[in-house]
Amino acid sequence: MTEFTYHGKTLEELKKIDLKDFMELVPSRIRRSLRKGFTPSQKILLKKIDSALEGKYKKLIKTHCRDMIILPKMVGLTIYIHKGNSFEPIKIQPESIGLRFGQLTLTRKKTEHSAPGIGATRSSKAASQR
Secondary structure: OOOOOOOEEEEHHHHOHHHHHHHHHHOHHHHHHHHHHHHHHHHHHHHHHHHHHHHHOOOOOOOOOOEEEEHHHHOOOEEEOOOOOEEEEEOOOHOOOOOOOOHHOOOOOOOOEEEEEEEOOOHHHHHHHH
């Protein structure tokens, strides 16, 4: 099994670098978002994550911040992300560095239809039998 690398850096190296050096590694859209700074709700989430890494925060980490970018220090944590009606647990993997929380939890379900409704034409009844 090969070791995980992100733009030539191992996970241990990524966890040691600061945010400015990490910004040079990510794509431009994420870099611009990080350069603008964090919103107040994202700052609260980062404080919870830092205290959870230190062992001070024992509760579940729940958030509505679907636009938060996954940083290297978050790898290994389980974060509950709101998806409209409930919180979905997501274990942060090294491969998800640089993605947003919203990309990991989908808010829409796949619709499956049953038999055709009353008044359906003969052609639509034949299509559903396949």
